[in-house]
Amino acid sequence: MKRLLSILLAVLAIFIIILFTVPIIFKDKIVARIDQEIDKSVNAKVHYDLDKVSLSSFKRFPSISATVADFGISGNAPFEQDTLLSVDQFQVDLNLWSVIFNEYPELTGLHLKGGNVYIKVLEDGTANYDIAVSDGKEEIPEEPSAFKLGIDLIEVEDVNFIYDDRQMKFFMALADFDMTGSGDFTLDVYDLLADVETQIIRLDYEDVNYLTQKKFTADTEIQVDLKNMKFGLARGEFGLNEFLFGLDGFIAMPDEGMNMDFTFEGKDNEFKSILSLVPGIFTESFAELETSGRMDFGGFVKGTYQEKQIPQFDINLRVEQGMFQYPDLPQPVKNVNLDLEVKNSSGNLDLTQVNIPEFSLQVGSNPISGRFLLEDLVSYKMDGQLKGQLNLEELTSIFPLEGMDMKGMLDVDAKAKGKYDSVAKVIPAIDAKISLNNGYVKSEDYPAPIDQLHGKASITNSSGQMKDFLVDLSSFGFELEGEKVEGNLKIQDFDQLNWDAVIHGSADLGKILTILPMENVIMEGKVRADIDSKGNYKVVEAKQYGQLDTRGEVELVDFYYTDADLPQGVRINKALGDFSPEQVNLIEFDARLGESPVKAKGSLSNYMSYLFEEKGTLSGNLDINSSHFNVNEWMTESSATETDTTELSLIELPRNIDFTMTVQADEVFYDNLVFTNTRGVLILDDGILTFKDAALNTLGGQMTLNGSYNTQDIQTPLFDLNFNVQSLSIQKAFQSFNIIKAFAPLAVNMDGEFNTDFRLSGILGQDMMPILSSLDGRGLIKVAEAALKGSKIVEGITSLTKLKEGNTLQFKNLNLTAEIKEGMLNVKPFDVKLWDYKAQVQGSTGFDGSINYLVHMEVPAKKFGSTANNILSNLEGTSADEETMIPVAFNLGGTYQKPKISLAGESSMESLLTNTLKAKAGDEKEKIKEELTEQFKAREDSVKQELKQKAEVAKDSAKKEAEKVVDKAKDKAVDEVKNLFKGAFGTKSKSSSDTAKSGGSE
Incomplete structure (x- = not known):
């Protein structure tokens, strides 16, 4: 053992x-x-x-x-x-x-x-x-x-x-997703036991939000039939917050449509479970909420879902004698009764019926009751009633509203019966009265309340005809520390929509925001309004805006506003405008936009069309002045600071604005540039900003701009500008402009000034910088006097020729005719003196930094010393001597920082001198020069073709980048959801030992 x-x-x-x-x-x-x-x-x-x-x-x-x-x-x-x-x-x-x-x-x-x-x-x-x-290939891979x-x-x-x-326009975000699934997943038919628990952060479909911040649970057995694409629920228990329901049936997905047959019913028939779906009630203290009452929930979904067909369904919810009360508050909401049925037996969504034969509850001592029947979504035949009172003071003893006191009585008595038919001009008969008396709202953050809140309105239509429709808001208003706002509004005839409105008074916006706070918003200042308006919508439709009698005056004083999307903030010291049917006159505007002071005056016209029409255009004439304006802080995602490294972002121009603006600014800051004495006329129309004689001083010189900036296609924003530049510093221009860095890299080693009259057009990137591969331009560049020092090209020439002339070149009266096309700057042949020698230069610079130039230079033979003397002594019967001019040609390739310099047509200086001196004897010097130029042009054509292909690739890459930026608004919504996950989506830092496996071809 x-x-x-x-x-x-x-x-x-x-x-x-x-x-x-x-x-x-x-x-x-x-x-x-x-x-x-x-x-x-x-x-x-x-x-x-x-x-x-x-x-x-x-x-x-x-x-x-x-x-x-x-x-x-x-x-x-x-x-x-x-x-x-x-x-x-x-x-x-x-x-x-x-x-x-x-x-x-x-x-x-x-x-x-x-x-x-x-x-x-x-x-x-x-x-x-x-x-x-x-x-x-479509078939399964062989391996x-x-x-x-x-x-x-x-x-x-x-x-x-x-x-x-x-x-599909479907968005779903789940947090803390837990799931256990077991089954034999290797089979075509198997049972899957699944247990799920998660938090639904958001669920949207077709831009409509259906669920937010709901806990979801599931414990179910799914019968999976992959061969027939059929999924059945033998048992399914699901939960949203505390609302539990069972779901049984199946869904099958044949080649077209989806077949389904589900029945569902509530599992915990208590009022508290359905109450948990109400966002304002389902809080951390929900577990302590006292409740009573019963709830019944059930129904079915059965049939086929296709493009023009939906399954039949019947959903029922019933609440009986519901009650809830917060433990620390004295009064409950009680006698909650609800009977709801939503059904469709036709398979046509338009024939869905909604029926609430009973709805009632008692808030404190005030009962509210109602009913509603909607026969379908075609004729909109309805029959509904809502009646009740709400004591706002009692409301604070029922719902937890920390730091807020309210008073007042809200009365509602409304009935509607009939159908809505816009063609027959029929609407339901309506008799509704709504009033708020003795309203009062006070926040603990501000000592004074919004007082004397009142409003009285009636909506009536006894005949069911549109012409007898009447909305009469006979009075509304409030008072805050002695400042009053009063007004009234009347709308008649549902077809014509005749209105008569009045609003008079003043209010302190900062005080109102303190009492009724908004998240991430800071606002202060006083607004005064005296406006009267009469008109009707038929006049609006006919675009006869002159018949709309809207006039009055609005004044804004000591206004300040900032929020998460406007961190720079806007401060308006004073703004005063008056209204007439024809236009709005901006009498005075003194403001600070971010850190930039701005004053303006002018007028706006066609503002009614702008307000009422989807494509209405607002026209205006404005005079704008600023002592200094910082453009950068309006082109980045955050306000500018000394350490801010945020790249500039594209400014999209509105299509429905037509403004002519006369602008004067002492200083304008754009990117790393400072413009002074800026003035000119700017015309904004249909998404295009046109510059007319826009003059400014910068980099020690003067510049005048004429042209346009076009964002009609936001993915490929265009610019087309004519630059007239006088006495601009070459060195400062190189440091400030990417175009000069790319196409004139020689300027890095050059001191002096230049003038130019140059027209340039192309595509802007999403960082407001020109896409170099897209540029087209032409013009004349003049350099009166300049010095080139420390250039690697000059060093290369002196090294190759053994000419000891130094590494500094002086230029005077240099005139260059240049053209930019398909990402290449082409320079027509121009004459220049290199040291004391006559020279001619031609060639091109690519947007990728490549250079391709041919330099012809004439050098006296005596400059080549003993090498030339030896060759001359061996040439019998020639007229050549030490004063004979030797034509030397160089090919310049590579990049400016790493140039490749070689003799054109010759392998060494000795062979060049020998052949040239012989050619002198035979008068073939010009012929050699022509041959070298033809060889250069052939090589240049090949370089241009290669660069053209690179330019197309670069432009395509820029377009894809633009598409990403245009899609950024949708990504922002995703980022907001990710933030709710408390940084869980943050990028993890990788150690040096991390291994990145890139499977397949990328």
């Missing part, structure tokens, strides 16, 4: 040793196989650290578990900036025996713990999850993945999930 026990203990010990050693022995094999499968199967960048890969035989015996910390997948273009998957811990389970005995491991489990998943589908259907390597699947468990823990489908 002891011997048997010893044997068993020995076997057990050996088995445990094997379990410990197998992960060590086979780690390299498993990791190598994972690498191989990633490279073969994944067309994306897979990030993980080999040092953070661990194996264990004990986590899921008899499987061996491979765990990777900090595992991530990021996509290729156009998803370079989006991380598809980033998890703290990624674990795969592999069949132990397949690891030991088989060539290919068998995958049995997947586990994700902590991290983020971001699925993104663009409007054209391109998806960032489409990362599987494809052979370019599928060698991994065998035996998965029976999938676990996800604490993962944030965003699904952003811009093609």
